[in-house]
Amino acid sequence: MRHITISSHKTGFAAIAVSVLLSACATDQTSRVNNTAGRPTIYEDVKTPSSAAQGIGIESQDIASMTDQMMRDILATPGLADRTPPPRIIVDSAFFTNESSSRLNKNLITDRMRVELTRASRGRLIFVGRHLANMVEAERQLKRDGVTDAGTIGKTKGTAGVDYRLGGRIASLDAAGKSGVVSRYQQITFELLDMENGTIVWSGIYEFKKSAQDDIIYR
């Protein structure tokens, strides 16, 4: 009889222990506290996917890769970087259209491309900053009004005309399946146009496709 009593107690204690454990696991979500530790700021490589959040749109690694590729291609194109005198080129986003489903600041692409080209070409290509034309015009006016002197460059009748200008287009093709898989094909075309004849003297294309599947709880 004594033995039976102890056994019952053991069983009871076990049941209570299990109950407590289960209750702890299943505490009502509203009373839980998110005690996740923070994370100090870290620098991430712009040429690698972000560890924090990823989607199927254009990300930093895509911009870095495509501008690097286009820069190398332009520099290797005969008749451009080896021309004498060096050609004058405008690289900005004014004629670079975004027809894709990715929200994007197009300047991220054209600015990086212009800066990298300027640095790598070492004077073999001359870039005209038409995107800053207002600033130039204001300074020229100050010189011509006699408010400032002519500087060390001297005056010119007009600002630099250009030989070539960059145009392009960002397009995308999206697909989504019932299983929650989404994919986006991105095609970014770059074209350098002769600003007198309208001919295309160089073109490049960068394309990629990303797909992902969201967790089932969000499908």
Added chain:
Amino acid sequence: MTLFTARRKASSNNTSAACGRFICLFVVGAAAAFAQPNYAQTVDVLEQAMRKVTQADARGKVMHQLQAATVALDFGNRPAATALFDEALASISAVYAQTTQAARARSLWYNEGSKDFKGEPYERVMAHYYRGLVDMMSGDYENARASFKSGLMQDAFAEEEQHRADFALMLYLEGWCSLRLGAPALAKEAFDEFSKLRPNVPIPAADHDTLILVETGKAPRKLQDGVGGNKLVYRQGKRFSERAVGVEMLGISMKPFLIESIFWQASTRGGRAIDGIIDGKLQLKSNAEALSTMVADVANNLQPYAPLINRGGGALAGVAAVAGLAALISSNIGTRADSRYWNNLPDAVHAVTITRPPSATDARLSFFDETARPLPALDRNVSLIVDAAGGGLLWSRSRRATDIDVKLGE
């Protein structure tokens, strides 16, 4: 800013630095958008919405961001609305693969509401809609178009095939953006798709330069239904009767067309993948309950015979413990559907495009119920936004973003 500073000092200590940054944005914008008599009230509303954002945990952050962004946009504070929509969309667009929150929401012991809120497809579409709207207000039609296209993608997961990617509002706005950008071929593609869904709504003419967009009614409501709230059902918003809109601009009267019913979009999606998981959990819960009842019955029935069974008391106690364990498991399985929702969305969106009279700066809006009876209490004047390229946009709501069926942020 003085009022802002005073209020900040008086406010709760829980208000974080981030909250202060956003409230500052709110107040700066609100001052420009509201007449003096409404200023203090406006600040209160915006502070309340922002406090919900800063106090929310990760589960509800996006929902509160969307609600606060809608308030900010309605109260004329575009910078704050932009920042909040951007933050919310960063979470909505991120792919939740192998995250602990997602795994937990799938697990046996948690209700669906334990997941981070990203909204149902109609809510995600509307997040993109508002982001695109903010872009259009700034004259950035390219990024607006990108938002509308992305929004349409969110509608591609409907269980019922005939309702996949049928969010006509997004197609209409995508086409409008292309038209404004001088891309008639792209505009035609979008409008052709739109016309399949809304054959009675005329598409904008090539010389139209102004879009009038008016939202009516209140947000669709999500309710838990079924056994223990395991089913998600949608009901139309309550306590509103406006169904149609009238616009008068310099003596010219227009009737914007009903382009989209948000409630219809919410309620025609069909089943969700998560419903299968919840059904499975419900089945397990039911089985555990049945096991508990059966084992408890066995223990009760055997109790009189305990002295006849060798060490029977212990065996019976063990059987009872199994019954208790099964009952405990059953009671702790999370089977409730997630009924949190974006509570200050409209019920419907109406639109019309026009060639704007050169001197037009605003318009008078009037609203009508389903029997075409006027609702003068909702009448209002709305200013026209004209971008640098000459494109006009007139956007308004029949009700304030704070006029909701449940308390803001619930």
